[in-house]
Amino acid sequence: HSFMVALDQSGWVDQIQIPRASKFLVDSPKLTQPLGIKSGIPKNNSSIISGVGIQGYTRQGFGALEQPIPEIGLFRPSQWLLWPEGEFAIIADNPRKGQLVIACRNVSQGQFLEVWQQGKLGLRVAVHHSGIDQVNVFTLPISLLEGFNLFSLKTETYHVDQSNRHLGVLIERITFTEQLDWEPLRERHELSILMDKHLNGIGWLSPDTLDGTPVRWMEKVGSVIIDGINTIKPLQVRVSGIMAVEKRFISDMVVKVNGNPIDGEVQEQSDKSWVFEGIIPSGRLTLNAPFVLSIESPGVGQLSSIDSRLASLLVKSVTIGAAEG
Incomplete structure (x- = not known):
């Protein structure tokens, strides 16, 4: 289903002046085939999840990949997080510490996003920007175990599109950035x-x-x-x-x-x-x-x-x- 439909219904096509006769695909591209990994943990290798020493997989609660829309600063494929919850997995080659950085777009007023790791709430934050052309960026300190790490994203409200999908937030990317050994910044440094x-x-x-x-x-x-x-x-x-x-x-x-x-x-x-x-x-x-x-x-x-x-x-x-x- 086209991302343009959601934009049109939200009134953003006219506001950001994207031509309706655009080059964006009506049909979403096919996802990669599910990977055969033991325990059936991952589902699809995800292009929205990246980081050094890790592989990311969406499991459930995400829409199909959406085409890039350079006019609003979306240069890579993105995925809708569907209300109320979506799961993704990170497979780490070694134990690692760092930040989980989530960049998303939102079309609903009063939106909140929660990040859960292994069933524990790590972050609950208001998603202030409710324009599809505005980016919300959140960061969460995390520790990754070697192997499988399960995460959940939850939204509080949603926008219903023409296909009756309950759209939470549009996930632009989820990035794991490893902790750097910086000397703490003190008053004279x-x-x-x-x-x-x-x-x-x-x-x-x-x-x-x-x-x-x-x-x-x-x-x-x-x-x-x-x-x-x-x-x-x-x-x-x-x-x-x-x-x-x-x-x-x-x-x-x-x-x-x-x-x-x-x-x-x-x-x-x-x-x-x-x-x-x-x-x-x-x-x-x-x-x-x-x-x-x-x-x-x-x-x-x-x-x-x-x-x-x-x-x-x-x-x-x-x-x-x-x-x-």
């Missing part, structure tokens, strides 16, 4: 996050190198998972990048912490770079708990006539440090 292969986040293209410095193209929204904050004082955020895109992508960018925008300003530099500087107020973060820093661009563009990839900002680094004064 600074934490620099490079755009190299060790980046702990989602919404980024593969790393490139520019003048010996690792850089990454960002999709419409790029998120970084940051841990090791050991101060309750205000923190300064600095995001630096290269002037290689439309200027409005830079001037109109928004930086958020756990879904909440922070005050800041972006300035062009004389060396054709740009820098965003903002402040995370005191009390916004939980001491010693990971948080999600998201960068949102108002649009994306094709990188070049010979590179069909769509991206927004070219980013060099993210730096977190104690605010001056």
